Amino acid sequence: MKEGLAKISKVVGVSSKDLSWRALAVCFCIGVAVLFIECFNIPIVSDALTNSENSLTDHFIRFRDGLESYKEKRVADTDSVVLVTLDPESARRLGLSSKKPWTRTLFATLIDQLNKGGAAVIGFDVDLEEPSADTVKDKGAQESSIDRDDEQLAETFKSVKNIVLSTNVDSPDPQSGNKAKTRVHAPFEPFVVALGADGACLGNAYIAVDKDGLVRKTSLVFEKFGHSSAFYKSFSLRLAEKFLGARSMVDQSHDRVFLKDKILPAEFRINFVGGKGSFTTIPLWRALEWQKHFQSAATIAKANSADSADTTTTNNSPFAHKVVLIGFGESSFIDTSSNQPRQAAIYESSYATPVSDYDNRMPAIEVQANIVSNLINGKCLPPASRWKMIIAVLIAALACGQVMGMLVGRPMSSLLSIAGISIAWFALSFFLFLNLGQVIPTVVPIAAVILPAWLLVLADQNLYFFRDRRRHTRLFRSMTAKHLARQIDRAQLAELGLDGKRSQVTVMVCRVRDFMDQVDPLPPDRIFQIFNDCLGIMVNQVFEHRGIVDRIASYGVIAFWGAPLPLPGQDQATQAAQCALSIKDAINNYCETQTQDLASLALKSSCGIETGEAFCGTIDAGSRDTQFAQYSVMGDPVERALALEALNNSYGTSFILGAGTARLVEETLEVRQIDSLTLNGSGERQSLYELLTTKGSLPAAMEEAIAIYRSARQSFDDGDIKEAEQLFSTILRMVPSDQPTSIMLKRCRELLSDSEEAVSSAKLP
Numbered sequence: 001m002k003e004g005l006a007k008i009s010k011v012v013g014v015s016s017k018d019l020s021w022r023a024l025a026v027c028f029c030i031g032v033a034v035l036f037i038e039c040f041n042i043p044i045v046s047d048a049l050t051n052s053e054n055s056l057t058d059h060f061i062r063f064r065d066g067l068e069s070y071k072e073k074r075v076a077d078t079d080s081v082v083l084v085t086l087d088p089e090s091a092r093r094l095g096l097s098s099k100k101p102w103t104r105t106l107f108a109t110l111i112d113q114l115n116k117g118g119a120a121v122i123g124f125d126v127d128l129e130e131p132s133a134d135t136v137k138d139k140g141a142q143e144s145s146i147d148r149d150d151e152q153l154a155e156t157f158k159s160v161k162n163i164v165l166s167t168n169v170d171s172p173d174p175q176s177g178n179k180a181k182t183r184v185h186a187p188f189e190p191f192v193v194a195l196g197a198d199g200a201c202l203g204n205a206y207i208a209v210d211k212d213g214l215v216r217k218t219s220l221v222f223e224k225f226g227h228s229s230a231f232y233k234s235f236s237l238r239l240a241e242k243f244l245g246a247r248s249m250v251d252q253s254h255d256r257v258f259l260k261d262k263i264l265p266a267e268f269r270i271n272f273v274g275g276k277g278s279f280t281t282i283p284l285w286r287a288l289e290w291q292k293h294f295q296s297a298a299t300i301a302k303a304n305s306a307d308s309a310d311t312t313t314t315n316n317s318p319f320a321h322k323v324v325l326i327g328f329g330e331s332s333f334i335d336t337s338s339n340q341p342r343q344a345a346i347y348e349s350s351y352a353t354p355v356s357d358y359d360n361r362m363p364a365i366e367v368q369a370n371i372v373s374n375l376i377n378g379k380c381l382p383p384a385s386r387w388k389m390i391i392a393v394l395i396a397a398l399a400c401g402q403v404m405g406m407l408v409g410r411p412m413s414s415l416l417s418i419a420g421i422s423i424a425w426f427a428l429s430f431f432l433f434l435n436l437g438q439v440i441p442t443v444v445p446i447a448a449v450i451l452p453a454w455l456l457v458l459a460d461q462n463l464y465f466f467r468d469r470r471r472h473t474r475l476f477r478s479m480t481a482k483h484l485a486r487q488i489d490r491a492q493l494a495e496l497g498l499d500g501k502r503s504q505v506t507v508m509v510c511r512v513r514d515f516m517d518q519v520d521p522l523p524p525d526r527i528f529q530i531f532n533d534c535l536g537i538m539v540n541q542v543f544e545h546r547g548i549v550d551r552i553a554s555y556g557v558i559a560f561w562g563a564p565l566p567l568p569g570q571d572q573a574t575q576a577a578q579c580a581l582s583i584k585d586a587i588n589n590y591c592e593t594q595t596q597d598l599a600s601l602a603l604k605s606s607c608g609i610e611t612g613e614a615f616c617g618t619i620d621a622g623s624r625d626t627q628f629a630q631y632s633v634m635g636d637p638v639e640r641a642l643a644l645e646a647l648n649n650s651y652g653t654s655f656i657l658g659a660g661t662a663r664l665v666e667e668t669l670e671v672r673q674i675d676s677l678t679l680n681g682s683g684e685r686q687s688l689y690e691l692l693t694t695k696g697s698l699p700a701a702m703e704e705a706i707a708i709y710r711s712a713r714q715s716f717d718d719g720d721i722k723e724a725e726q727l728f729s730t731i732l733r734m735v736p737s738d739q740p741t742s743i744m745l746k747r748c749r750e751l752l753s754d755s756e757e758a759v760s761s762a763k764l765p
Contacts, residue, residue: 019461020405026460027404027453031397034448038389052443053384054216057269058354060433065274065355077273080243080376081369082119082322083281084110085329086126090284104132104153106288107326111153113288114324115160117317121242123235123372125166125205125327125365128187154194164238165191166205167230169222186230200247203235207351207367213358215351217383218371219267220257221250236368240375243323262378269381271437272370275355276362279369281329282318294318323372327365381439389441396425396445397453404457411458418454422446500617503563506572506661507614507637508547509645510538510583510607511556518603530594531555534603537586545579550632556605558641560633563616573611573664577691580607580655608644609691610658612637640686643679647688651675652739655691662689669694672706673713674740690740705734709741716744721751 037045064070086102096102107126114122132149157163170183186192186202195201204225210216218234225231233241233248237257241248246260255266273279286293294316328349350361374380399421407414429442512534519527535552542549542559546567550558559579561572584605591601614635637658644656651674662671670692676685692698698706712727725748731741 019408019464022460022464023404023408023457024398024401026457027397027401027449030453030456031393031449034393034444035390037448038393038444039386049444049448051212052447053441054210056443057381057433057439058214058216060430061272061354063430064434065272074274074278077373077377077379078279078369080322081279081373082319082324083279083329083363083365083369084114084284084287084324084326085281085363085365086284086327087329093285094288101132104147104149108153108156110284110288110326111156111160111163113290114319115162117290118320119324120162120321121239121323122160122163123166123239123323123325123365123368124163125235125325125368127185128165128191129185131188150188150190154190157191157194158196161195161201162242163195164201164203164235164242165195166235167202169204169206169231184225184231192230200229200238200241202230203233203238204231205235205364205368207364209351213352215270215353215362215367217267217269220248220264220375221266223252234371236371236375239323239325239368239372243372243376259375262375264375264378264380265382268374268383269439270353270367270370271374271379271381272353272355273373276360276366279366279373280318281366283329290318323369323376325365325369325372327363327368329363329365379437381437384439384441389444392441392445393449396421396449400450400453401457404454408461414454414458418450422450425450500615501563502613503566503616504569504572504612505560505562505614505616505633505637506569506576506609506611507550507558507560507633507641508542508576508580508607508609509553509556509558509638509641510580510605511554511645512587513604513606513648515555515603518601530601530603533590534587537590538583538605541579541582541586545575545582547575547579548631551630558638560614560637563614563633564631569611570664573609573661574668576609577655577657577661577665577669578694580605580609580691581693583607584654604654606645606648606653607655607691608641608646608648608657609655609661610637610640610644611660611664612640612658614638640679644688651688651690651743652737653690657689657691659687659689662687665691667695670698670706672709672740675743701734705731705738708734712744716748721748721755724748725752 036042038049040046065074091097094106096106107124111122111124132147165187167187168185170185192202204222206219206222207215208217208219218236220234220237222232222234237248237259240259244260249258250256250266251258257264257266282290330350349364351364351367352358353362353367356362400418403417403421404414407417425446426442429440432438432440512531515531515534519530522530535557538557538559539549542557545561547559547561548563550560559576561567561576562569567575587603587605591603594601612635614633614637616633617631619630619632640658644658647656648654653674656674657665657671662673665671671689672692673687674690675688677688678684679686692706708727708731712724712731715721715727716724725745728741728745728748731738732745735741
């Protein structure tokens with residue numbers, strides 16, 4: 001077992017030094033990371049990649065639509081569907097009003113004409129949910145009666161069996177905050193009865209819209225309506241069933257639909273055959289008299305003979321053996337003067353699609369026509385399966401790794417090769433889409449795998465070369481003159497600014513308070529042992545909190561955060577403050593174990609912490625020998641931290657923070673402003689803050705006292721000295737040993753006394 005592990009370790013060690021293997025490993029890891037993002041739908045990243053893939057397919061569809069060679073295919077794909085539109089021109093020619101519902105007799109006449117024209121299937125995508133308006137207004141009619149207008153349309157439905165009526169669903173957008181329940185809409189009951197209660201004559205016309213407002217996908221079945229045949233299958237699927245003369249079978253376990261000799265995905269991307277107007281569109285007024293508009297006089301004369309009427313009429317009909325969709329052709333035709341439009345379905349009648357702009361939206365019936373055409377011709381765009389994504393990502397990662405491994409040390413050549421792979425992949429993707437109707441992942445392999453892999457492999461190779469150069473530099477130091485070795489070393493270390501730079505740092509000055517007063521009776525060796533133990537605690541805590549010890553000074557240490565490696569201001573301030581708290585706890589624990597020489601050892605640590613701009617660099621006393629070298633900081637933060645630490649004796653505190661540090665840690669640590677004074681003769685007053693503990697760790701009584709203290713400070717700063725004096729007195733009754741409160745109370749009373757004396761002096765004559 002040990003020998004096997006040793007061999008594996010040796011192989012890994014050798015492979016890690018081979019840049020070709022390293023490149024392959026980096027690319028493979030990126031591929032695995034991308035697959036993890038895609039398979040588990042990581043928010044933001046996965047959404048961005050999906051949107052990019054959708055956008056690229058949109059461009060493919062638009063570009064294909066503009067190709068001259070595609071025009072013949074588009075004619076063939078649209079030949080089986082004809083649209084009959086209800087539009088303003090028809091309303092004008094027929095003398096109809098857009099503010100009143102059109103008579104159902106008109107629709108009955110239209111269906112009769114389409115049936116005479118030999119329509120294979122008639123899809124009626126018009127709102128028939130309510131009874132005729134005349135029925136509603138007739139107060140004398142019984143509730144169970146049906147208006148003659150509706151009755152005539154119902155009789156037409158009985159005689160013509162190749163009809164599919166649309167149902168629909170109002171699904172409120174959850175992102176809009178609309179709490180309305182989902183509402184379903186079905187045709188007026190007499191119409192459903194007239195169709196023989198045949199579920200195959202009712203289809204769900206719901207059209208889903210993506211987040212960006214475009215219609216791209218459609219569902220053939222709606223699982224949540226599995227109990228109702230009227231809403232379970234889509235409107236377009238019902239039309240395709242009647243046109244092909246076969247009922248579809250749904251395989252819910254694999255999300256597939258079997259329709260005659262076709263296997264279709266239950267949800268797919270619509271393969272739009274072209275832009276708005278690609279299908280043959282006939283306005284209502286022409287469809288009602290199609291014989292007049294689409295037949296010659298000789299043909300009409302032949303049609304009048306009894307023997308050849310049906311055959312001749314059918315042969316010259318634009319509707320013969322086609323799917324005819326009836327619906328609104330313009331969204332502007334909807335009457336928006338009332339809450340319930342009468343001339344259009346209650347759902348939206350036009351949509352933005354990849355082939356139609358927002359200002360030239362595609363009618364709902366034309367969207368349905370595209371779906372029906374996809375189903376009849378079997379040319380829908382199947383969704384990108386997980387296996388397609390896995391294969392595409394792995395191929396892209398391995399190809400990129402192989403190329404990068406072959407071109408080690410040649411970044412421009414590798415970039416050109418990667419660009420060539422990306423262009424080839426893009427071309428293959430468009431070829432498969434154009435000729436086979438297949439959509440393969442394109443953006444993910446190129447943008448999420450190939451390009452990041454190229455960048456990371458280059459970074460890894462540069463890092464490897466840098467480390468190798470450093471190793472040779474160390475060897476060169478023992479083989480050449482010292483001044484030449486120093487120049488080489490300085491050239492490499494200058495990137496960290498070790499020779500000197502200006503950075504924001506947080507400085508902590510920490511010392512053991514009154515150390516000699518407590519250990520003075522002890523022998524000298526014992527004194528140094530205790531001091532070294534305390535010093536070791538401080539240094540270890542600084543290291544554990546990612547800080548750097550600058551120097552030993554005044555029974556303690558000076559440490560800093562934020563250089564030479566940069567660290568965000570909030571992180572460095574938080575690390576320094578937490579380090580101070582940890583030092584206090586560690587020294588208290590240490591004192592509890594040291595009782596052999598003294599009855600009790602009560603050493604206390606005190607700290608001053610400040611954040612600001614400082615000069616950072618290497619101090620070597622003019623010598624480049626590392627024995628004397630030291631990385632240090634100089635400037636105002638160091639001086640202020642020293643002054644803050646010294647103030648702990650005056651205020652009876654353990655930790656005092658400068659204003660810069662307090663602002664950075666107040667969200668995670670408990671701090672309070674204790675005073676405001678001038679430090680180091682700077683001429684400007686600076687606020688002092690006491691560090692108490694971590695957020696949520698204060699006892700209830702102390703937390704209440706601190707809250708009152710903040711109110712008292714606010715009153716003091718606002719000039720309400722009397723109110724501040726009362727609040728500080730209250731705090732002292734709660735926490736008698738709080739020295740900052742005692743200082744502020746004394747100051748308030750002095751100010752009040754001075755004020756009273758001034759008033760008395762003013763009253764004297």
